Amino acid sequence: MYAPAVPCEACEAEARQAATVEPFDAPFPTAEYPDRAAFDRPDWLQPGQGLTVTDDGRVAGYFFQAGACLVHDHGACPRPSPTRYAAFHQQDVICSDGQPIRVGAIGMVGGHADPYASVDVAVAHYANPDRQRVLCRAGDDEHGGWIAGVLVPHLTYGDVAALRACALSGDWRPMPESWWRQNGVGHAAVVQAESYDCIGPTFVTRPGLPLVQVYETDGRVAAMLGGMGGIQIDENGDVMGDIDYDLLAEAVVARQAAPPPPPSP
Numbered sequence: 001m002y003a004p005a006v007p008c009e010a011c012e013a014e015a016r017q018a019a020t021v022e023p024f025d026a027p028f029p030t031a032e033y034p035d036r037a038a039f040d041r042p043d044w045l046q047p048g049q050g051l052t053v054t055d056d057g058r059v060a061g062y063f064f065q066a067g068a069c070l071v072h073d074h075g076a077c078p079r080p081s082p083t084r085y086a087a088f089h090q091q092d093v094i095c096s097d098g099q100p101i102r103v104g105a106i107g108m109v110g111g112h113a114d115p116y117a118s119v120d121v122a123v124a125h126y127a128n129p130d131r132q133r134v135l136c137r138a139g140d141d142e143h144g145g146w147i148a149g150v151l152v153p154h155l156t157y158g159d160v161a162a163l164r165a166c167a168l169s170g171d172w173r174p175m176p177e178s179w180w181r182q183n184g185v186g187h188a189a190v191v192q193a194e195s196y197d198c199i200g201p202t203f204v205t206r207p208g209l210p211l212v213q214v215y216e217t218d219g220r221v222a223a224m225l226g227g228m229g230g231i232q233i234d235e236n237g238d239v240m241g242d243i244d245y246d247l248l249a250e251a252v253v254a255r256q257a258a259p260p261p262p263p264s265p
Helices: 009-021 119-125 157-164 177-182 187-192 245-257
Strands: 058-065 091-094 100-107 132-141 144-151 167-174 196-204 211-217 220-228
Touching: 058 132, 058 167, 100 196, 119 167, 119 196, 132 157, 132 196, 144 196
Parallel strands: none
Antiparallel strands: 058 144, 091 100, 100 132, 132 144, 167 196, 167 220, 211 220
């Protein structure tokens, strides 16, 4: 259910209470035809806020932080998508007004694709339709990359609980020249993006820090994988818990100074 059938404070309070006591095998109330506004960046989304699932089935959060650079290369940083996430927005959803909107699907697919895989193989990793959990739009603002959307229909409370335990991440891959021509992206924008585009956000299990990691093949970066930790909100829509940004900054600096992990076998 994207919104209560009757918009009233009592209905919203009842829905939130139900979300805390329903058994995990009970169906989670999600609209089959969501409101179009659910795919716009919500006003309650705060800078740096990670994956957030509301009790009315709305989903939003940042999957990378603007200016956050790679753990092993401070000069390489995920950037806004030059194609406005064309590789991610591949599905249509019919909204409550009867009109379609182009969205992307995020599923429980076991985390990131192989960082050394080709673009086609990486896209296929995220493409299992039976694993879909969220339908959303992705976008960029001055704070980073965000998603906004809704849960897919017919999930259970257990499905949603597992989703709330996840964090958001992203997958950037070097794209061929044909990709940029197909999407009308000029040479200057391609150079600025270093030929990388984000093929989509994904779910991971490690929350907390704005994690970003680089993988290389034959001396060339093969993929950038980064993410934002999860955040919980209370029934008033307020973020639960305080964020110590000084401590967060110290942790990021320490992580960047650490030696790289050993290569995968």
